[in-house]
Amino acid sequence: MPKIGDIVLPEFPLLLAPMEDVSDPPFRALCKEQGADLVYTEFISSEGLIRDAAKSVMKLDIYEKERPVGIQIFGANLDSMLRSVEIVEKSKPDIIDINFGCPVKKVVSKGAGAGILKDIDLMVSLTEAMVKHTHLPVTVKTRLGWDHDSIKIVEVAERLQDVGCKAISIHGRTRAQMYKGEADWKPIAEVKNNPRMHIPVFGNGDVATPEAAKRMRDDYGLDGAMIGRASIGYPWFFKEVKHYLETGTHLSPPDMEERVRAARRHLQMAIDWKGEKLGVFETRRHYTNYFRGIPNFKPYRMKMVTSDAAEDVFAAFDEVLEKFGNYQFV
Ligand SMILES: Cc1cc2nc3c(=O)[nH]c(=O)nc-3n(C[C@H](O)[C@H](O)[C@H](O)COP(=O)(O)O)c2cc1C
Numbered sequence: 001m002p003k004i005g006d007i008v009l010p011e012f013p014l015l016l017a018p019m020e021d022v023s024d025p026p027f028r029a030l031c032k033e034q035g036a037d038l039v040y041t042e043f044i045s046s047e048g049l050i051r052d053a054a055k056s057v058m059k060l061d062i063y064e065k066e067r068p069v070g071i072q073i074f075g076a077n078l079d080s081m082l083r084s085v086e087i088v089e090k091s092k093p094d095i096i097d098i099n100f101g102c103p104v105k106k107v108v109s110k111g112a113g114a115g116i117l118k119d120i121d122l123m124v125s126l127t128e129a130m131v132k133h134t135h136l137p138v139t140v141k142t143r144l145g146w147d148h149d150s151i152k153i154v155e156v157a158e159r160l161q162d163v164g165c166k167a168i169s170i171h172g173r174t175r176a177q178m179y180k181g182e183a184d185w186k187p188i189a190e191v192k193n194n195p196r197m198h199i200p201v202f203g204n205g206d207v208a209t210p211e212a213a214k215r216m217r218d219d220y221g222l223d224g225a226m227i228g229r230a231s232i233g234y235p236w237f238f239k240e241v242k243h244y245l246e247t248g249t250h251l252s253p254p255d256m257e258e259r260v261r262a263a264r265r266h267l268q269m270a271i272d273w274k275g276e277k278l279g280v281f282e283t284r285r286h287y288t289n290y291f292r293g294i295p296n297f298k299p300y301r302m303k304m305v306t307s308d309a310a311e312d313v314f315a316a317f318d319e320v321l322e323k324f325g326n327y328q329f330v
Contacts (some may be wrong), residue, residue, distance in 0.1 A: 046075030233289020
């Protein structure tokens with residue numbers, strides 16, 4: 001079974017991907033309840049952390065019930081990264097993850113995220129310094145390479161392992177691809193098949209169906225799947241994948257009652273965590289997926305995403321249950 005330091009994960013674990021503005025504590029808790037074996041926070045700026053920027057510091061909150069949890073940080077400056085490791089440790093995560101994969105211009109232009117794929121020596125030395133600076137296991141999330149012509153992920157992964165990285169999650173795209181095209185899992189399988197590799201190698205990118213997760217396990221031999229977009233507003237995806245991997249059959253999708261219950265809990269946890277205003281605002285992006293596919297749903301969705309008061313959103317949930325309670329999801 002895959003191990004990250006002393007953390008033992010089940011066979012072919014499912015990981016919730018770090019996703020900015022999505023993987024916050026309420027969402028992570030819901031995914032955990034539905035079968036995610038390891039969850040990661042949104043990425044947190046090391047520069048923000050050391051400046052004590054409120055947005056970065058808030059992202060450090062974790063609930064006990066979501067463990068094991070990894071806090072992900074990004075940056076390219078060694079001193080800032082080491083100081084932020086010390087700050088992160090105070091939140092007592094189980095893992096510290098380094099983001100070497102974010103393709104966004106404002107991150108990359110500072111040499112952070114996927115920007116570091118242009119300087120593999122720096123990527124390795126930063127990782128080594130962070131490993132030495134903390135007692136927590138350090139993991140890395142990255143992409144295949146900067147662009148198609150510079151894919152050296154087998155060598156890169158081996159070097160990261162040699163400096164003490166305890167697991168690696170690889171998104172099967174290059175930085176140049178951003179989110180275009182299909183994720184290519186072959187180079188990730190090459191990392192896994194390197195006989196010198198002994199740390200877990202997790203595959204990421206386009207695991208959008210239970211069948212895709214099965215292919216990642218059976219055809220590519222990876223140690224687990226990291227799941228991002230397929231879980232947004234649909235935390236049941238983890239349970240559905242697990243069921244399929246175990247039985248080869250599909251679970252029925254959650255009915256309306258279960259969806260409304262999840263949406264309510266999501267909103268309530270968000271309000272408890274960050275107050276009504278932010279809680280109402282930041283949970284909005286999930287509702288489309290919770291209630292996807294229902295005909296003539298627009299007025300209800302509009303109410304959910306435009307109301308500022310929690311009680312109006314809760315009232316919209318009640319109306320939905322009353323009106324569409326028998327809707328058959330496929
Ligand atoms: C809304 C959104 C936010 C993301 N934020 C992060 C992030 O903070 N850190 C990170 O490493 N990757 C981030 N990613 C990338 C995902 O972790 C993942 O690598 C990517 O979505 C591919 O996986 P998927 O096809 O399962 O979604 C983000 C992706 C999305 C869609």
